[in-house]
Amino acid sequence: MEPTAYVGVQEIKPLQQLLEKVAEHKGCGTSSGTSGGSGKSSCGSSAGPADMSPEVWEKVKNHPCYSEEAHHHYARMHVAVAPACNIQCNYCNRKYDCANESRPGVVSEKLTPEQASKKVLAVASAIPQMTVLGIAGPGDPLANPEKTFKTFELISKTAPDIKLCLSTNGLTLPDHVETIKSFNVDHVTITINMVDPEVGQHIYPWIYYQNKRWKGIDAARILSERQLLGLEMLTAAGILCKVNSVMIPGINDQHLVEVNRAVKSRGAFLHNIMPLISAPEHGTVFGLNGQRGPSAQELKALQDACEGEMNMMRHCRQCRADAVGLLGEDRSAEFTTEKIDAMEVEYDAATRQAYQELVEEQRQAKVAAKQAELAGLAGADSDIKLLIAVATKGEGKVNEHFGHASEFQVYELSTTGAKFVGHRRVDLYCQGGYGEEDTLPTVIRAINDCHAVFVAKIGGCPRDELKAAGIEPVDRYAYEFIEQSAIAYFRDYLAKVASGEIVHQDRGDADIRQGAYIAAA
């Protein structure tokens, strides 16, 4: 609880010293922390997706939420200054708020713009790779325009190097495009779950628009018109737009292909299709009705179907509206208002810059290693595709113990290389050094469609159980780069299939973890 122990340092060798210096400079103890700050690598120029223009890539390459590759290296934070909302979604329950959970709409405490601004400076000083500040609720930032824009104003004055972004349901977006432009906000996310009011009426029970509550198909029609108009206005103004969609099986799952087309034609540069979170204990309409979320393979199939149309985002963690740190970790507990108030904050842009340059070097090294390995795969001809799960805590390396992983990153291997296709959240298998008997089967269900799991280390018991389930535990790539290792593994795999040593078999489906995410504190 002491405010001095908030800087976590990961076990990342080259960066650790610098981070320690940063911590020392800020007067913070480094303790034995964990967390995120450190691992980064990867890079800009050569790793750009082929279907993005260079200008767009330049804007998104260091944005953890937009570039899959950057999310290993750069961190973001959300500030919860926008509690009010103007629409009701059946997957949202405004009465529920739990600190042990990680999902949109959940926050521990609301902030004033002034508190938010101080928090941003404190976090940016402690986590030098924090490059992006987002406002994403817990309500709708544009239903709270004064608080949202006041926060942007304060931050742009004191920390002009931090990129600003916001996430909105789009209902009042057309009214705010000029303001968004004037604050130099370079990324906006709009949540668009339908472009057909027939579908929308099953997702939105009501909206509040022009001083009136609209219901049913009228509500959905107005919302959809306003969302698409806002999207067109933003892209016309040169502001990058990402579209989020919640995949709700039986309601909009098929329809999202049409949504994908509609948003692409209006200039959205990235589409993020996320699984519905609908556990009954969340008390949402969908949760209480027993509306199920998609399975891992259903989600992947839809993302694959849309991919021909545009870039798909696959590394979304559906973060809390007050999340802090690298994607997949949550350090918000280290930066509560009480702790921030007690901190002396000194914003040091030069140290941040130096740190980020080191991160870039690591990133370049990772890309170079992958490309060298890929050369060894050149000429291989096979239709085999398989998934592997990787235990990692950042930097793009296989650097997490199986039992310590709170999520696994999933890569699809083929003769074209290793492609990131998603992540699977799991409960921690091992807490305090011993395995929890009950959680291993849930881990296996979460990665059941994978042929192998790459880990830094794994115990004997889980190793045997994974093997029994048909998943190969692989620890020979410990602390090496993920993609490089995955390609090497795949080359060996193809050789074994060719020699008849193993017979390739498809795997089944996997579960998407629905329950609360317990932060690895």
Add this chain to the structure above:
Amino acid sequence: MAYKIVSSQCTGCSACEPECPNVAIREKNGTFVIDPAKCTECLGHFDEPQCVAVCPVDDTCVIDKAYPRYQAA
């Protein structure tokens, strides 16, 4: 009669505060309260009471029978 906010239901989201045409709503201990002396149920302003229309939690903004309408208006 005026409207009142059931504090056990209120999530403190603040959606109602800027919508009230009479500036009758303010924050109190993390939730919101309506000043019955200022509430006109939005008569003359809008077709429906704005706090009720915008509140995301049903049955949170309700009629307060303790206050006769003309006293409030």
